[in-house]
Amino acid sequence: xxxxxxxxxxxxxxxxxxxxxxxxxxxxxxxxxxxxxxxxxxxxxxxxxxxxxxxxxxxxxxxxxxxxxxxxxxxxxxxxxxxxxxxxxxxxxxxxxxxxxxxxxxxxxxx
Amino acid sequence: xxxxxxxxxxxxxxxxxxxxxxxxxxxxxxxxxxxxxxxxxxxxxxxxxxxxxxxxxxxxxxxxxxxxxxxxxxxxxxxxxxxxxxxxxxxxxxxxxxxxxxxxxxxxxxxxxxx
Numbered sequence: 001x002x003x004x005x006x007x008x009x010x011x012x013x014x015x016x017x018x019x020x021x022x023x024x025x026x027x028x029x030x031x032x033x034x035x036x037x038x039x040x041x042x043x044x045x046x047x048x049x050x051x052x053x054x055x056x057x058x059x060x061x062x063x064x065x066x067x068x069x070x071x072x073x074x075x076x077x078x079x080x081x082x083x084x085x086x087x088x089x090x091x092x093x094x095x096x097x098x099x100x101x102x103x104x105x106x107x108x109x110x111x
Numbered sequence: 112x113x114x115x116x117x118x119x120x121x122x123x124x125x126x127x128x129x130x131x132x133x134x135x136x137x138x139x140x141x142x143x144x145x146x147x148x149x150x151x152x153x154x155x156x157x158x159x160x161x162x163x164x165x166x167x168x169x170x171x172x173x174x175x176x177x178x179x180x181x182x183x184x185x186x187x188x189x190x191x192x193x194x195x196x197x198x199x200x201x202x203x204x205x206x207x208x209x210x211x212x213x214x215x216x217x218x219x220x221x222x223x224x225x226x
Binding site: 100 | 145
């Protein structure tokens with residue numbers, strides 16, 4: 001059975017800290033791994049990863065995929081209170097199939 | 112970039128009534144759309160895959176007669192919650208993908224409250 005496992009499930013840090021969120025997966029016909037940030041409404045897209053070892057960066061966020069070990073990490077440096085959200089990891093399989101989501105990591109950044 | 116529009120954003124309805132939620136791809140054609148459900152503090156759970164011009168594919172445990180899906184055009188999929196009950200209260204989100212080079216785009220979601 002396909003599955004996506006995120007850890008930790010929740011995390012509380014202080015502003016300025018660096019955090020690493022983990023995502024491991026077991027999915028047949030893997031095509032891509034995606035990270036989303038969800039605040040009050042629908043998830044907003046962060047990264048899509050398809051190749052191992054290539055870091056993707058966007059400001060203070062970065063992510064990398066290891067297709068051999070079947071995991072990805074999402075790093076957030078110099079965290080801010082606005083980073084508080086649920087971070088969802090999802091894996092896409094065959095074309096035309098839905099994403100499989102992990103349970104998410106709830107990040108709380110205190111000032 | 113790809114935009115998916117979902118309406119309504121929130122709805123309150125009485126038990127026993129039906130509610131229709133629309134999901135539109137605004138600048139691309141989507142032969143396939145996905146419907147998810149999310150309970151508070153939980154992740155997104157796939158309910159069904161909506162295919163243009165054919166029947167939707169439902170996930171195990173999702174009642175197809177209760178959650179009616181219609182994908183009549185390449186830009187519109189609808190989810191109708193029939194005979195709604197309080198336990199159907201949830202956050203419903205649709206998603207579509209423009210092509211293999213893009214991530215999946217989500218609608219803004221619909222918060223349904225059944226009283």
